[in-house]
Amino acid sequence: MKLIKKTIPLAIVFVFGILTLLTYYVPHKHSVDFLETMNKWENIVTAFAFFLGLISLFYAHSTKISRKADGWGYSLFVFVGFLAIIIPAYISKGKNMNGAELTWMGWAFQYIYNPLSATMFAVLAFYIVSTAYKSFRIKSLQAFVLFVAAMFLILGNVPLGQIIWDKMLGWTGYNISQVVDWIMHVPAVAGKRGIMIGISIGAVVTALKIIFGIERQYLGKD
Amino acid sequence: MSHTVLIAGAWISAGLTIFLFSFLYKDNPFFKIAEHLYLGAGMGWWCQIYFGVLQEKVWTPLTHHEWLVLLPALLGLSLITQFIPKISWLSRYGFTFLMGYGSGLAIPAGLATDFINQIGGTIQPFANLAGMTAFTLFNSVLMAVGVICVLIYFFFSLEHKGAIKKVSNVGIYFLMIYFGAAFGNTVMARFSLLYGRFDSLYTFSGKQYLYATQVILIAMVTYFILHGFLTRNKADQDEEAA
Amino acid sequence: MLKDKLNAVLKIDRRWIFLALTVVLFGAIIHPLGLLSKNIARDTQNAYEFMDKIPAGSFILLDLDYDPSTAPELSPQAMAVARHAFRNNLRVGVVTYSAGATGLIEQLFAVVPGEFKKEYGKDYVILPYQPNAVAVMTQMASDLYGIYDKDKDGKDTRSMPVMKGIQNYKNISLVVCIAGTSITDIWVAYVGDKYNVPFIAGVTAISQPGYGPYLQKKQMRGLLGGMKGAAEYEHLIKTPGKGSSGIDALSLAHVMVAALIIVSNIAMVILKYL
Numbered sequence: 001m002k003l004i005k006k007t008i009p010l011a012i013v014f015v016f017g018i019l020t021l022l023t024y025y026v027p028h029k030h031s032v033d034f035l036e037t038m039n040k041w042e043n044i045v046t047a048f049a050f051f052l053g054l055i056s057l058f059y060a061h062s063t064k065i066s067r068k069a070d071g072w073g074y075s076l077f078v079f080v081g082f083l084a085i086i087i088p089a090y091i092s093k094g095k096n097m098n099g100a101e102l103t104w105m106g107w108a109f110q111y112i113y114n115p116l117s118a119t120m121f122a123v124l125a126f127y128i129v130s131t132a133y134k135s136f137r138i139k140s141l142q143a144f145v146l147f148v149a150a151m152f153l154i155l156g157n158v159p160l161g162q163i164i165w166d167k168m169l170g171w172t173g174y175n176i177s178q179v180v181d182w183i184m185h186v187p188a189v190a191g192k193r194g195i196m197i198g199i200s201i202g203a204v205v206t207a208l209k210i211i212f213g214i215e216r217q218y219l220g221k222d
Numbered sequence: 223m224s225h226t227v228l229i230a231g232a233w234i235s236a237g238l239t240i241f242l243f244s245f246l247y248k249d250n251p252f253f254k255i256a257e258h259l260y261l262g263a264g265m266g267w268w269c270q271i272y273f274g275v276l277q278e279k280v281w282t283p284l285t286h287h288e289w290l291v292l293l294p295a296l297l298g299l300s301l302i303t304q305f306i307p308k309i310s311w312l313s314r315y316g317f318t319f320l321m322g323y324g325s326g327l328a329i330p331a332g333l334a335t336d337f338i339n340q341i342g343g344t345i346q347p348f349a350n351l352a353g354m355t356a357f358t359l360f361n362s363v364l365m366a367v368g369v370i371c372v373l374i375y376f377f378f379s380l381e382h383k384g385a386i387k388k389v390s391n392v393g394i395y396f397l398m399i400y401f402g403a404a405f406g407n408t409v410m411a412r413f414s415l416l417y418g419r420f421d422s423l424y425t426f427s428g429k430q431y432l433y434a435t436q437v438i439l440i441a442m443v444t445y446f447i448l449h450g451f452l453t454r455n456k457a458d459q460d461e462e463a464a
Numbered sequence: 465m466l467k468d469k470l471n472a473v474l475k476i477d478r479r480w481i482f483l484a485l486t487v488v489l490f491g492a493i494i495h496p497l498g499l500l501s502k503n504i505a506r507d508t509q510n511a512y513e514f515m516d517k518i519p520a521g522s523f524i525l526l527d528l529d530y531d532p533s534t535a536p537e538l539s540p541q542a543m544a545v546a547r548h549a550f551r552n553n554l555r556v557g558v559v560t561y562s563a564g565a566t567g568l569i570e571q572l573f574a575v576v577p578g579e580f581k582k583e584y585g586k587d588y589v590i591l592p593y594q595p596n597a598v599a600v601m602t603q604m605a606s607d608l609y610g611i612y613d614k615d616k617d618g619k620d621t622r623s624m625p626v627m628k629g630i631q632n633y634k635n636i637s638l639v640v641c642i643a644g645t646s647i648t649d650i651w652v653a654y655v656g657d658k659y660n661v662p663f664i665a666g667v668t669a670i671s672q673p674g675y676g677p678y679l680q681k682k683q684m685r686g687l688l689g690g691m692k693g694a695a696e697y698e699h700l701i702k703t704p705g706k707g708s709s710g711i712d713a714l715s716l717a718h719v720m721v722a723a724l725i726i727v728s729n730i731a732m733v734i735l736k737y738l
Contacts, residue, residue: 009317009318013321014322016318017325023326024330036599039596040599041297042320042323043279043595043599048298049316052301074258077255077262078265081263083262086270102223105567112234113267115234115239115532117263118415118532118533119243121412121533122412125412126485129481132409132724133727149401149402152406153405153409157718159497160499160718161722181507182361184672184673187400188403188676190372191400192673194372194373196336198373207329211326334657335652340677343681404670407689407690411690414714418536418710424493
């Protein structure tokens with residue numbers, strides 16, 4: 001049992017990991033073909049992974065409805081939203097536009113999915129402002145440096161900020177875009193590059209641990 | 223699409239947008255409805271995409287007798303056994319494939335692009351010392367110093383005291399400049415999205431859309447006023463009863 | 465007395481701030497200030513110049529990977545870049561690896577090519593969505609028809625005039641990727657670095673500062689960042705669009721944030737030291 005429950009899965013990770021890794025360095029036709037096949041396989045497995053998530057979501061909400069749990073009525077809208085996209089997609093055969101004309105699916109995308117998705121993220125704008133007001137406190141020299149960099153960017157990003165800069169600091173002979181360019185190309189690059197190198201080492205080590213079966217938490221218990 | 227359908231779309235779009243924004247005032251059923259619709263609609267969108275993928279990459283090849291695609295399909299199906307505790311270990315086959323493939327891809331790309339090339343980018347400017355102006359030399363030195371200090375800050379195998387502490391402290395300042403720049407740009411990004419939504423609401427407030435934005439907004443405000451009024455009345459009654 | 469007032473100011477109900485932001489931003493949409501960004505960032509300038517030097521008739525690949533959640537920033541960028549390409553008579557192949565982008569791409573290309581009398585199949589082609597970017601990027605190094613033998617509507621691409629002489633990266637003059645996802649990094653890692661294909665990116669303002677290292681190392685030839693990048697590019701191609709009007713509308717809101725941070729910190733200092 002241990003063989004099929006543990007050994008073979010770990011062998012799969014090792015074999016596919018090593019072979020995929022090698023394709024980057026081996027410019028042979030077989031290596032390219034292998035990677036292309038693996039890419040296709042990954043597409044297929046990922047699609048099933050999506051359906052795993054979908055089933056799990058539907059299961060959670062349908063139990064909520066059948067048990068009439070608190071707020072079960074809202075769960076109905078998960079299915080309404082789902083059908084509101086799937087049915088038009090079926091009718092329009094997956095096409096958004098028919099020439100210059102919206103199809104039903106294009107309509108559902110533009111007027112249902114688009115506003116919902118975009119607004120969800122747009123709401124964050126309000127919180128960033130109130131947080132800036134309530135929590136952005138310059139209590140140390142480090143926070144002050146962060147503040148100065150942020151101010152340059154906030155003002156430099158919009159025309160009005162550029163005008164304010166020119167009025168107040170135009171005598172320096174530099175416009176704010178030059179200052180922002182310098183920040184983005186010199187000190188910010190140093191900061192980001194340090195993080196990048198650090199993360200890449202971490203990612204490579206983790207990937208190696210996975211390939212060699214040292215890291216196996218994702219397998220779950222037993 | 224007929225004109226009526228487009229106007230209906232505008233009303234739905236303006237309505238859903240305002241429902242989601244209404245959370246900023248306080249939680250309410252309209253927000254919850256829109257939130258659940260979002261979840262469903264998002265899943266619907268992805269579902270039709272992935273359905274297309276399976277059709278193209280599994281179904282069509284099978285009709286051409288390419289049986290090899292059964293292998294990844296089985297690996298994929300194994301994931302679904304997650305729901306059946308007795309055989310849920312089967313799902314490991316699918317997951318290990320994804321993990322192996324992902325790790326194999328991540329290593330060379332991470333090494334080349336984010337590690338070696340970044341070290342190269344830090345050193346490379348010095349190859350052209352003679353052609354450098356004082357300012358570009360200063361920039362290159364500053365960047366190199368910055369990268370080293372930040373790396374030392376992240377290097378936890380050394381105890382941070384004495385000279386190391388000083389150097390890693392300098393690293394923090396470079397990180398702060400990066401975070402400051404990131405914050406400044408995040409503000410712009412978030413505002414841009416909000417601008418996008420407000421711009422559509424403004425469009426839908428026009429006569430050709432039968433003033434969708436205004437009507438829904440007024441309805442929403444009325445709801446909050448009535449709701450506030452009624453719940454207050456109810457609270458008063460409860461107090462009296464107690 | 466003053467301290468009580470300041471405390472009250474600092475502890476103001478956040479919903480007042482929400483309302484202020486709404487008024488400032490909506491007000492600017494109804495009554496534009498009419499300000500234009502006159503300073504062009506170096507990275508935008510570089511992107512424009514690189515694109516401008518590509519000879520007419522060359523083929524560029526335009527990867528559009530933004531969905532509704534990032535479209536307000538990235539759609540104006542895509543529009544400006546597409547206009548520039550069509551104006552310079554470049555052939556354009558459009559690809560995407562984001563499921564949410566397909567609808568937006570079709571909307572964009574229902575408008576822009578017509579402005580330049582460009583024909584589908586002859587001057588541009590929209591290739592179908594593919595879920596795995598790495599797969600496609602690797603494939604395109606040898607033979608792009610291995611994946612893109614059909615366009616988004618299932619028509620044969622090999623026979624299209626727009627694809628004439630195009631086989632792999634060697635025939636592609638430039639890749640422009642406008643994305644709200646990490647696809648940009650994948651292009652750099654798997655194509656730019658590996659096959660030496662010139663690469664320009666358009667990204668959200670949030671991720672823009674993170675690409676400094678790639679720009680410095682010339683792993684990217686240029687970069688458009690957020691709505692500002694779009695406005696700058698529109699300025700360079702002399703066709704104002706949503707980027708220019710957007711960045712104008714954002715002006716007051718930006719100044720408001722800056723003022724809020726400064727005011728709250730001054731209030732804090734007064735409370736602490738007075």
